[in-house]
Amino acid sequence: MTTLSAAERRAAERIAYDAYLAACPARKLLDRISDKWVSLVLTALADGPRRQSDLARFLAGASQKMLTQTLRALERDGIVDRTVTPTVPIRVDYALTDLGRSLLPVIAAIKGWAESHLAEVECAQLAYDQANREPDAGRRSPGPARDQLAAVRNTG
Amino acid sequence: MTTLSAAERRAAERIAYDAYLAACPARKLLDRISDKWVSLVLTALADGPRRQSDLARFLAGASQKMLTQTLRALERDGIVDRTVTPTVPIRVDYALTDLGRSLLPVIAAIKGWAESHLAEVECAQLAYDQANREPDAGRRSPGPARDQLAAVRNTG
DNA sequence: CAGTATCCCCGGTGATACTG
DNA sequence: CAGTATCACCGGGGATACTG
Numbered sequence: 001m002t003t004l005s006a007a008e009r010r011a012a013e014r015i016a017y018d019a020y021l022a023a024c025p026a027r028k029l030l031d032r033i034s035d036k037w038v039s040l041v042l043t044a045l046a047d048g049p050r051r052q053s054d055l056a057r058f059l060a061g062a063s064q065k066m067l068t069q070t071l072r073a074l075e076r077d078g079i080v081d082r083t084v085t086p087t088v089p090i091r092v093d094y095a096l097t098d099l100g101r102s103l104l105p106v107i108a109a110i111k112g113w114a115e116s117h118l119a120e121v122e123c124a125q126l127a128y129d130q131a132n133r134e135p136d137a138g139r140r141s142p143g144p145a146r147d148q149l150a151a152v153r154n155t156g
Numbered sequence: 157m158t159t160l161s162a163a164e165r166r167a168a169e170r171i172a173y174d175a176y177l178a179a180c181p182a183r184k185l186l187d188r189i190s191d192k193w194v195s196l197v198l199t200a201l202a203d204g205p206r207r208q209s210d211l212a213r214f215l216a217g218a219s220q221k222m223l224t225q226t227l228r229a230l231e232r233d234g235i236v237d238r239t240v241t242p243t244v245p246i247r248v249d250y251a252l253t254d255l256g257r258s259l260l261p262v263i264a265a266i267k268g269w270a271e272s273h274l275a276e277v278e279c280a281q282l283a284y285d286q287a288n289r290e291p292d293a294g295r296r297s298p299g300p301a302r303d304q305l306a307a308v309r310n311t312g
Numbered sequence: 313c314a315g316t317a318t319c320c321c322c323g324g325t326g327a328t329a330c331t332g
Numbered sequence: 333c334a335g336t337a338t339c340a341c342c343g344g345g346g347a348t349a350c351t352g
Contacts, residue, residue: 010216014326017217026195026263029270034190036345039182052314060166061173063346068315078280089313090352099276102269107182109265113258114185120255121184124234170346192325208334219326224335245333246332316351323344331336 032077037062037070039107042096045080046104049095079103188233193218193226195263198252201236202260205251235259 021027033039037059044050044058056067071094074080079100085091096104177183189195193215200206200214212223227250230236235256241247252260 013216017215021217025270025274026267028274029266030190030195033266034186039186056314059173060169061177064315065347066345069345072315076281076284077277078284079277084314087313090315092314099273099280102273106265106269109262110185110189111182113262114181117255117258118181118184121233121235124255125232128232128234220335221327222325225325228335240334243333246335248334314352316349318348318350319346321344321346324342326339326341328338329336330338332334 032073033103033107035070035073037066038074039110041067041070041074041080041094042100042103042107045094045096045100049083049093052092052094055094074100188229189259189263191226191229193222194230195266197223197226197230197236197250198256198259198263201250201252201256205239205249208248208250211250230256 033042040059040062041055044055050058052067052071055071056062056064059067062070071080071082075082075094077099078097081095081097081100083093083095085093189198196215196218197211200211206214208223208227211227212218212220215223218226227236227238231238231250233255234253237251237253237256239249239251241249
């Protein structure tokens with residue numbers, strides 16, 4: 001049975017590749033900062049420390065669970081610093097560590113590219129969508145119409 | 157009924173925040189490049205064009221569906237260029253556009269930070285995990301033990 | 313106020329089979 | 333070879349209620 005089925009080969013390759021990815025530093029970081037709330041927390045803390053309730057107001061879209069979870073992960077990573085003040089109503093402050101601050105330029109780079117090039121991207125999207133707007137107009141399926149995925153077969 | 161329940165207020169805030177995020181360029185970009193395969197495709201194409209089958213080999217971990225889906229999204233964004241050669245066995249080549257190439261430095265920045273700082277992160281993680289290794293050793297719940305979530309209450 | 317545990321839903325992702 | 337459609341699974345993420 002040296003002849004593995006194509007499916008088996010593929011599965012093996014997937015596993016190996018997964019392992020490779022798991023070891024890739026850039027990927028780890030990307031996984032980190034791509035978390036929906038991470039970059040937002042980072043920018044929220046860029047100006048200075050904030051307490052949890054403050055962050056919660058600032059990041060109005062985050063559930064408390066997500067907020068805590070994100071902050072916790074960041075704390076574990078040494079990106080943010082968590083300070084508990086056991087007063088009567090407990091008070092917890094979060095601040096960026098040096099490591100966390102060193103990450104800000106990276107965020108800035110991302111932001112920078114986004115602000116200078118995203119217009120082009122959206123332009124390209126429009127053009128693309130137009131080019132694939134069901135050449136034989138008329139019967140536009142009124143239903144869900146996922147994306148124009150069905151319309152992709154190149155018109156040439 | 158000016159008095160909205162806290163839940164209602166929160167829901168409203170979430171919606172507003174979602175809208176805000178949806179408009180945020182940096183967020184859009186982040187959503188883009190944080191897609192599991194995007195950065196990998198980008199680096200795979202950094203050296204030059206490749207055909208789909210080539211990419212499929214290179215990105216062994218990606219299912220064909222994901223590969224196509226990713227490439228399609230990238231094409232729509234004007235990041236990659238798709239060239240179909242309708243020979244007998246069809247041939248499709250993908251290449252970075254100028255826009256796509258302009259994104260490489262951003263990826264490089266991420267990679268750079270990761271390679272120079274990730275050691276610190278992992279160090280911090282170790283320290284953190286150690287600090288929260290159930291102070292009262294002994295009864296280490298053998299079960300799932302999600303993370304040490306239960307052990308967080310600051311020890312002192 | 314800060315954090316945790318529980319439940320549940322939705323969407324992303326993979327596997328498979330089919331078209332051209 | 334390249335792409336699409338369908339199905340099924342799993343985990344992330346939100347809502348809620350409870351503790352200290």
